[in-house]
Amino acid sequence: MSSDHPNPVPSPLPSCTPTLPGFTCGLDATLRVIAGKWKPLILYFLAQRGPIRYGELRRAVRDVSDKMLIQQLKELEADGLVKRTDYREVPPRVDYGLTPLGRGLAEALVPLCVWGTENIAEVTRLFAEREAGDDKLPAARTAGTGKEASPG
Amino acid sequence: MSSDHPNPVPSPLPSCTPTLPGFTCGLDATLRVIAGKWKPLILYFLAQRGPIRYGELRRAVRDVSDKMLIQQLKELEADGLVKRTDYREVPPRVDYGLTPLGRGLAEALVPLCVWGTENIAEVTRLFAEREAGDDKLPAARTAGTGKEASPG
DNA sequence: CGGAATCCGGGTGGATACTG
DNA sequence: CAGTATCCACCCGGATTCCG
Numbered sequence: 572m573s574s575d576h577p578n579p580v581p582s583p584l585p586s587c588t589p590t591l592p593g594f595t596c597g598l599d600a601t602l603r604v605i606a607g608k609w610k611p612l613i614l615y616f617l618a619q620r621g622p623i624r625y626g627e628l629r630r631a632v633r634d635v636s637d638k639m640l641i642q643q644l645k646e647l648e649a650d651g652l653v654k655r656t657d658y659r660e661v662p663p664r665v666d667y668g669l670t671p672l673g674r675g676l677a678e679a680l681v682p683l684c685v686w687g688t689e690n691i692a693e694v695t696r697l698f699a700e701r702e703a704g705d706d707k708l709p710a711a712r713t714a715g716t717g718k719e720a721s722p723g
Numbered sequence: 724m725s726s727d728h729p730n731p732v733p734s735p736l737p738s739c740t741p742t743l744p745g746f747t748c749g750l751d752a753t754l755r756v757i758a759g760k761w762k763p764l765i766l767y768f769l770a771q772r773g774p775i776r777y778g779e780l781r782r783a784v785r786d787v788s789d790k791m792l793i794q795q796l797k798e799l800e801a802d803g804l805v806k807r808t809d810y811r812e813v814p815p816r817v818d819y820g821l822t823p824l825g826r827g828l829a830e831a832l833v834p835l836c837v838w839g840t841e842n843i844a845e846v847t848r849l850f851a852e853r854e855a856g857d858d859k860l861p862a863a864r865t866a867g868t869g870k871e872a873s874p875g
Numbered sequence: 876c877g878g879a880a881t882c883c884g885g886g887t888g889g890a891t892a893c894t895g
Numbered sequence: 896c897a898g899t900a901t902c903c904a905c906c907c908g909g910a911t912t913c914c915g
Contacts, residue, residue: 593847595785597840598767598832604839604846608888615750625897633747636889641898650849662896663895672845679838680750682831687756688749693824694756695745697802760908777877788909793878814876815915879914887906894899 604650604676607643609635611680614652614669618677622656622668652676756802756828759795761787763832766821769805770829774820804828 594600605611609632616631617623623631629640644667647653652673658664669677687694746752757763761784768783769775775783781792796819799805804825810816821829839846 593850594839594843595764596767596836597838597843598763598836599839600843600846601835601839602763603850611754612747612751615748629897631747637898638890638900639888642888651845657897661895663898665897672842675842676838679834682834683753683757684748684750686749686828686831687746687751687753690824690827691746691749691752693803694752698745698755781877789878790880790910791908794908809877812876813915815878817877877915879912881912882910884909885907887904889902889904891902892900895897 601676601679604652607646609639609643610647611683613640613643613647614673614677615680615684617653617667617669618674618680622666624664624666628667647673753828753831756804759798761791761795762799763835765792765795765799766804766825766829767832767836769819769821770826770832774808774818776816776818780819799825 594603605614612632613628616628620627620631625640629635629637632640644653644655648655651670654668654670654673656666656668658666746755757766764784765780768780772779772783777792781787781789784792796805796807800807803822806820806822806825808818808820810818
């Protein structure tokens with residue numbers, strides 16, 4: 572069963588140092604840190620636009636509620652990725668920026684952003700098919716990731 | 724802590740082509756594709772180990788149930804990232820591999836893997852503090868997104 | 876071995892109203 | 896402006912059971 576299968580064998584990716592305590596691999600560790608619907612987007616916007624105020628961040632990350640934004644920001648802050656600065660003024664002024672750790676993580680997101688931009692046509696078409704109701708995928712689609720599919 | 728400004732202005736990241744139809748940016752599009760607790764891990768394992776059988780993949784992605792693994796694989800297949808091959812044998816033999824599109828996405832995950840590996844110490848410490856019940860984070864941890872990535 | 880179907884609890888996350 | 900508090904629908908995802 573070595574040479575007779577129709578699947579072309581791709582060249583393997585660089586190793587992931589799979590022997591880590593508590594985590595499957597480095598990717599696993601990263602995924603747990605950015606686990607949360609809005610965290611990658613938050614990190615990336617903060618990286619792009621520098622320390623920005625709460626309201627501006629909320630406008631940038633569209634479709635996010637106050638509750639979720641605050642919640643995820645608090646977690647990111649507790650994880651040492653985001654730094655909050657309260658200027659203690661009236662009216663209130665608070666801004667959020669990245670720590671060095673957070674900036675490193677944000678930079679690691681760049682290839683994902685590039686991939687999405689380069690393959691935007693494919694992705695758009697895929698989501699259009701999802702919306703149209705695929706015959707071959709009755710429940711897997713609706714139960715999958717259809718929640719945030721409202722077009723903005 | 725170095726003697727830096729409280730809010731150091733980071734060097735801006737490369738642009739994200741923020742004017743895309745339906746998506747906030749390229750990163751947003753990518754995130755919707757890999758939305759799902761196990762999808763990035765699945766993609767990465769498939770990229771590393773080539774076309775592998777179902778059982779082997781399940782062993783690689785630990786802590787995943789059959790239901791979730793199958794579900795996410797189906798979505799990845801429907802999205803044109805994963806290719807399933809059924810050899811129609813008894814006992815059944817099926818393997819999963821990446822399409823060119825999936826391969827590209829998996830390669831975009833490499834920096835995240837690298838970041839996790841390089842910062843494994845920080846991440847491990849953070850999660851240890853979470854488990855210990857942090858005094859400074861009474862409710863944000865328990866009510867927050869501490870566990871999963873909401874595939875959304 | 877490789878799946879499919881069903882039940883089901885709990886967490887996620889949205890909406891709304893309110894505060895300083 | 897920058898949050899906070901509360902309610903609750905909904906979906907994720909685990910366990911179990913059955914099929915080809």
